[in-house]
Structures are given as structure tokens and as C-alpha cells.
Amino acid sequence: MSLIEVKHLYKQYDVAKRQEGMWGAVRSLFHREYLSKMAVQDISFTIKAGEVVGYIGPNGAGKSTTIKMLTGILVPTSGDILINGIVPYKERQKNARQIGVVFGQRTQLWWDLPAIESFELLKQVFQIPQQRYRKNMDTFAEILGLGEFMQTPVRQLSLGQRMRADIAASLLHDPSILFLDEPTIGLDVVAKERMRTFIKEINQERGVTVILTTHDMSDIEKLCRRMILIDKGQVMYDGELAKIKEKFGQHRLLIIDLEGEESGFSMAGAEVIREEGNRKWLRFNRRQISASQLINQISERYEIKDLAISDPEIDEMIRQIYEKGIDQIV
Amino acid sequence: MPQIWLRNIRMYLYMVGASIRAQMQYRYAFVMNILGWAMTYAGTAITMWVLLYSFGAIEGWTFWELIFLFALAVLSWGVCMVFFFHFRGLDQYIVNGTFDRFLVRPMHPFFHFMAMKFDVGAFGQFLFSTIAVALAYHHLQMHWPLWKWLVFGGAVVGGTLIQGGLLILISAIAFWTTRSERLYWAVMWPAKSLMNYPLTIYPPGVQWVVTFILPFAFVNYLPSLLLLDKTGGGYAPYWGFLSPVVGPIFFWLCLRFWMHGLNHYKSAGS
Numbered sequence: 001m002s003l004i005e006v007k008h009l010y011k012q013y014d015v016a017k018r019q020e021g022m023w024g025a026v027r028s029l030f031h032r033e034y035l036s037k038m039a040v041q042d043i044s045f046t047i048k049a050g051e052v053v054g055y056i057g058p059n060g061a062g063k064s065t066t067i068k069m070l071t072g073i074l075v076p077t078s079g080d081i082l083i084n085g086i087v088p089y090k091e092r093q094k095n096a097r098q099i100g101v102v103f104g105q106r107t108q109l110w111w112d113l114p115a116i117e118s119f120e121l122l123k124q125v126f127q128i129p130q131q132r133y134r135k136n137m138d139t140f141a142e143i144l145g146l147g148e149f150m151q152t153p154v155r156q157l158s159l160g161q162r163m164r165a166d167i168a169a170s171l172l173h174d175p176s177i178l179f180l181d182e183p184t185i186g187l188d189v190v191a192k193e194r195m196r197t198f199i200k201e202i203n204q205e206r207g208v209t210v211i212l213t214t215h216d217m218s219d220i221e222k223l224c225r226r227m228i229l230i231d232k233g234q235v236m237y238d239g240e241l242a243k244i245k246e247k248f249g250q251h252r253l254l255i256i257d258l259e260g261e262e263s264g265f266s267m268a269g270a271e272v273i274r275e276e277g278n279r280k281w282l283r284f285n286r287r288q289i290s291a292s293q294l295i296n297q298i299s300e301r302y303e304i305k306d307l308a309i310s311d312p313e314i315d316e317m318i319r320q321i322y323e324k325g326i327d328q329i330v
Numbered sequence: 331m332p333q334i335w336l337r338n339i340r341m342y343l344y345m346v347g348a349s350i351r352a353q354m355q356y357r358y359a360f361v362m363n364i365l366g367w368a369m370t371y372a373g374t375a376i377t378m379w380v381l382l383y384s385f386g387a388i389e390g391w392t393f394w395e396l397i398f399l400f401a402l403a404v405l406s407w408g409v410c411m412v413f414f415f416h417f418r419g420l421d422q423y424i425v426n427g428t429f430d431r432f433l434v435r436p437m438h439p440f441f442h443f444m445a446m447k448f449d450v451g452a453f454g455q456f457l458f459s460t461i462a463v464a465l466a467y468h469h470l471q472m473h474w475p476l477w478k479w480l481v482f483g484g485a486v487v488g489g490t491l492i493q494g495g496l497l498i499l500i501s502a503i504a505f506w507t508t509r510s511e512r513l514y515w516a517v518m519w520p521a522k523s524l525m526n527y528p529l530t531i532y533p534p535g536v537q538w539v540v541t542f543i544l545p546f547a548f549v550n551y552l553p554s555l556l557l558l559d560k561t562g563g564g565y566a567p568y569w570g571f572l573s574p575v576v577g578p579i580f581f582w583l584c585l586r587f588w589m590h591g592l593n594h595y596k597s598a599g600s
Contacts, residue, residue, distance in 0.1 A: 013596065030468075053508075068430070068597050071433075071434050072433060072434065073430050073433045073434065073595075073597055074595070074596070075593060091438040092433055092434075093435075093437065093438070094436070096433075096434050096435050096436045101434045103427070103430065104428075105427070106426065106427055106428055108431045108434075110348060110352065111352075112352035112355050113348060113351065113352050117348055117351070121344070121345060121348055123339055123344075125341060125342075125435050125436065125437055126435070126436060127337075135337070153355065156597050219575055280407045305563075
């Protein structure tokens, strides 16, 4: 049975139209015109217990809106959501007991108090038995290294420390589902890696189902087997990450530096996807043309100063999907 | 049901403790806040004295009677501030998206938000109003029987709920417009200044509004008529008994409006 069920989900926002000037401002007090914007339209998916799902898309695609509906913060315009049999916005408090939520952009901790006080408060709010609280705290403190800043007011923590405290806080009550909205945003490489290791660990050892949104493709690559790709409020792709990589895997990227300025560069068998002065990025399908063939062809007509061949990066793949639609590629 | 209430109250007290500890982190601001408010009110009292010095009395109210009227309003406003003053900043939580957290915890969102701050800064109000009421009591040579003390207590409770109700009513508008603090200053401040003087100095339309729509008359004017054995306008003396009834009803209506607004909560982007 699936743990999360989303069927034909819609969310419409009514945004008041701003009117120009002083007179407009006065008029808008009495009469407002609204523009409606569909943030989410007809999204459906199911998630099984124990999965780690990457929920990705460009800014404004509807990621956060979906997460907020799943957590019960927002009421859907239409459609159904079931989280472990509970309709989130109807039974917010009941739903809150089975989910953990981390918003990377804003903390859920008490700003002016030492981190430890937030944990104690959450213990009260979620009525966590002392023994379980102790055990969880010990585990998280060890893996996340919370001990060093436990007594520091949250407002004085670094972003990395705050995120560690935030994720620990979200897991204190042993939720079965964890929602992470951009959990690695703004973190440095080491902190990111630490966060990923922790997420992986709680998924594998505690069986916590994880849904995460991110702009960092390495998060997806390291954590998720499945990804749901959305754009303009609709699902563009839902499936294994590996499948997309495999399709794209036929492609290679050749980066060449030419001697002298060359405008109107083109080459049969390869597609120029970027140009910066003398540097050209060429994408080719290795089943149709080999790298050496291509390089030979180019060197017959141009002077090559330098070159490099690489796998297409996942960011690039995603960009292609946004631009051309999934059907064109997979 | 009683168990849930007991649990909520226990949690409220626990969070209140945390809120006080948080405010103590800013000791200097804490002390200045108390002194600042006490002096603001003392300033208003001096204005009244200057006014009365030239006019003798306003609508048959002497200086100490006016001070009593004023101090009663400040006292219930002080209690109201302790519990509800931070509601005026609800719009900031909504704009920043920090309001989200109140919806992902197993606690009633209103209770949770209310518990976020227990404003100890209101001691300035208590300081001023207690001294002012005591002085007025002395100068007017009053000797209240028990029932008058009950009316006094009822006026404080009712006044707290009426003013608290209006505060949360205004704050709820932020659920639709994401801005409400300006409205607070535009509505609450004039309304409170209005209450510093006997209602009968205002036109009948104003009197009608503050009696039946936004029932500020029940905060201090009507109970004061009863407590100071005065008559005024078309109000019968027994109206003063009604504060502890009007207060909870008005508050309940405002709370319903707040909860209705909550369903329109749009949350901040990303």
C-alpha cells in the first residue's frame, strides 16, 4: 500500500492586481481585480513507504506549493491528498504527528533561545516520552555533532549548524515521513555532504520516507532513486533517475578551444549547444559518431588548440527536459 | 475534552516560560520598555490635569474620576498586552513565511501563536494603573462593598477580552492582505484614546458604535458609571455589570473570524 497518495491536485492563487499611482491605491481599497494563477495543476503520484523521492523543478514550478499542501499548511483548490490515510489540511494536528518538516530557508526553532530549549519545547509539544527523547537526542547529537552549539542561541548559529539543529528537531517525534524543502540551500560542500549522509542514514536505518525538493542535482544523484520533475505546475517526468541518465548517456560533450576567431561554426554529426568566443560546446551521440571521428572532422577544417570530453551533467539534462519536453528526449 | 484543555494549558505555561527567558536575553530593552510605557501613561494623565485645570470638570467628571476612568482602561489593556499584543505582528510572520510552523505541530494554531509571546513589557501598564487606581480610590474617598470589587474584576476581564478580541480581529486581516499592522495603528490607537474621556462628550453615532459594534464602552466607561455612582447619557447603571458577558462573546466572535481567516492563509512563496 502506498503511504502518500496524491490525485488530481490543483492549487489556484488569486493575486491582487496592483494598480498604478495614488488614485489606483485608493481605488484598490474598494475594488480589487484579481489575477488567478494556477500554481499546481492536475498533479498525481503515489509514494511507497521507505522511498526517497526527489521533487524537482525550476523556481515557481509549484514545488513548495505541493509540499505545503502535503504537510497541511495550504488547502488545495481541488483534488485529493492522503498521507497514511489522513487528509492533511482537515486533520492538521493528527498529520503533524506523523510528519517531520524542514524548510531550508527558514528555521522552525525558537530564534532567541539556545537550541536545546527548542528541543525541550518540541518534546512538550509532541509529548515525546522522556526515554525516547533521550535516545533520539543522543543519536542525533552524535551523528550531527550538535553538542558543540547546543547552548548557543539559534540566532547566533551558522547556517550549517542551524540546518543540523533544524533537521534533528524535525525528527525528534519519530515521524514516518520527512519533508525537506531545499535542505542543502546555502550550505558549503562539507556541510552538504554531512546533511546527505544523515538523510541517507535515517532513511535506511529508521525507514523514514523522504520527499525532498532541491536545486542541487548532486542531492538527487546521491539520495534519490526516483525523481518527480515538475514544471509550470505539472508533472514532466516521474520515474527512475537512472532511466534519464541512460537515455542521456548516449550523449557526450566535446569542448574545444579553436585557434583564432571563428564565427558560424558548425559541424555535421554534432550540435553546438554553447559558444563563448573561441570555446565551443558540442553534443554528439556516441552511437552515431565516435569522439575520434568527430575530432578528425573538426581538425580537417579548423585549428584545435585544446579539447575536453565529458559526460553531460545532470543539470544539463534537466535543462533539456524543461526546454524540449520529456518526450523529445526519453 | 477536559484532558485536551489541560494539556494545552500545560503546554501554554511551558512555552510562556520559554518566552520570558527569551525576553530576558535583552535586559536593557526589557527595562526601558517598562519605564517607557509607564511614562507615556503618566504623560497622558498630566495632560488631563492641565485640561481640567482650565475647565474644572468635563461633562461633570472631576479630575480623579477621570483618572479612574483612564486607569481602568490602562489596567485591562495591560493584561491584554501580556497575552495578545504580539498579534499585531502576525503579518510579519505571514510575510516571512514563518507562520507555516504553527500549522505543522500538534497544537491548536491560535493557542500556539498566542503562546509564542508572553509580553512582560506590560508591567509598565500595571505600574501606572495600579498606582493611579489606588490614588483615585483614596482621593474620591470610596469604600467599595464586595459586589463593587467583583464589578471591577469583571470589567478588567471583560475589557481584556474586548481589546484582545479587536487585536486578533485586526491581525486576522493579514491572512487575506498579508498586511495588518498599519490597520492596528489606525484603528486601535484612536479607539483607545477615545476611551480616555467620558463617552457622552462624543456624538451619538460614535457612542452607538463603541457600545454595540466595537464594544469599547464596556471596557471602562460603563463599569465606571456603576463604580463611581454616576449617571450619564442614556445608559442605565446596570449596563456596567455586563462587561464580563460582552467580553467573552465579542472575543469568541473575533476568534471565529481569525479561524476563518486561517483557511485563507496563502503562505509565502518558496
